[in-house]
Amino acid sequence: MLSCHESTRLLSQAQERSLTLGERAALRVHLAICVGCRNFSRQVDILRRASRAYAQGAGAMERLIGRIWWERGQRQESVHHYQQALAILEGGPESAELARAVSAIAQMHMLAFAFDEAIAWGERALTLAERLGVPDV
Secondary structure: OOOHHHHHHHHHHOOOOOOOHHHHHHHHHHHHHOHHHHHHHHHHHHHHHHHHHHHHHHHHHHHHHHHHHHHOOOHHHHHHHHHHHHHHHOOOOOOHHHHHHHHHHHHHHHHOOOHHHHHHHHHHHHHHHHHHOOOOO
């Protein structure tokens, strides 16, 4: 039987890696009898969801800042912020915001007459948007 310390360690590790079958089974048994660890499990889940939501917002902001720099004629700054948006958003699950960031990069390449890059990024954005069912990308 797992101790509370071992259970909370496994709950934390489950955010970074897949637990083995034995670890999952032992954790389920412990969570069935320990209200404190069940509460900890719910709190970890809330933190995970909150951090994903934060990342989506931060990715969206970087994308919008990139667009502002593009509008100001500062391509280097624009590229930097678009890359920041990608780095943030690709660290999480596929999302509509990731599709929008990829689409914005396609648009930037198109406006810079870099058509091969624009097509490659545009196809990626469309594929992602279709897979997610996001029509406004």
